[in-house]
Amino acid sequence: MLWVFTVDISKSASEHRGWIVESIKSVSSRCEGTLYSLVVYSGRALPLIEVSPSPMKVIHYLESVESLPGVPEPVRGVVEAAEIVNHYTSGRSAESRIVLYWSMPKKPRLPVKLAPTIASSVGSDLSIVALQYTTPKWARKHDLGPQEIYIYKRRMRPSDLPRRLGCT
């Protein structure tokens, strides 16, 4: 199983960085996985780690990377994540999962409802960890795509994320 952690590193997500790191630690220790990737994004996206057997490498890089300017565009993050999934799993039976963290400070320019379509085009499941405590005012349900893919941070400890992602 390939886990692609796709992390909002805009300034608006800075306050959540510690929570994100802790949640990745929890997921990597309690969910089945053999390979881990890290994509970071804000107004643009780039992969930092394409694949590694070490979740600690993901954590180390995430702790050391500086914030990026701009309003976070989750679709750009998903595109980079999908490229990695496509590159490393095409023709193979590896399963993959994209976990996208998003601070939701403003409405992005690219429609977020495209994100699950992009993920499914490479055979990957997408979960969006919404770092807002409540649904922001700008967000309408139809802008965000299906609500089932959202996991809101509200009243959730980092250690709860594996369960919310369906890991036993």
Place this chain on the structure above:
Amino acid sequence: MATTVFAVDISLSMAKSFSDLVPSKLEAVLDSVLTASKRLIENRGRVGLVVYAAWAVPIVFPTTNLRAIYNAVSNIDRTYEGSAPGDAIVESVKLLRSIKDSNKRIVLVTDGDYNIGVPLGHSLLYARSMGVETSILLLGSIASSALGKFHTRYKEYAEWVEISNKRELLAGLLKHVEGS
């Protein structure tokens, strides 16, 4: 087999001459890249090519076909606005990700402009995580260039080389070829 991706700055300032890099920095750099590519391929290496201004585009995927590199280089006949070296490094790493060689290198040749795109530090971090070594050949003084501001911060992430004439440029490019 070693694979080298040359990432060449084609921003507007590269149309000017510098030292004995005439009639323009860009033409002199492309001449030197061709010479280095020929040597690399003769040494059983592969070469890829990325060009960048405000954007970055891979124009030659890693190849041993020198003709493909000549053709690509001969199509670069103008310069463009903006300078995004971070994007160039990201695109170069992507070119190298399918390559199984243990020796993978990016040689970015620039006159030091940097005003847009992916932050340099992020792109160098990506290159490092992918096991790709990066060299930055800077035409002119590191200290007085926009890119040079990042030298102190990221000097461990890349080899930084100041180039003051064509002989040094060719030596800088060939250093990696002969070391491969």
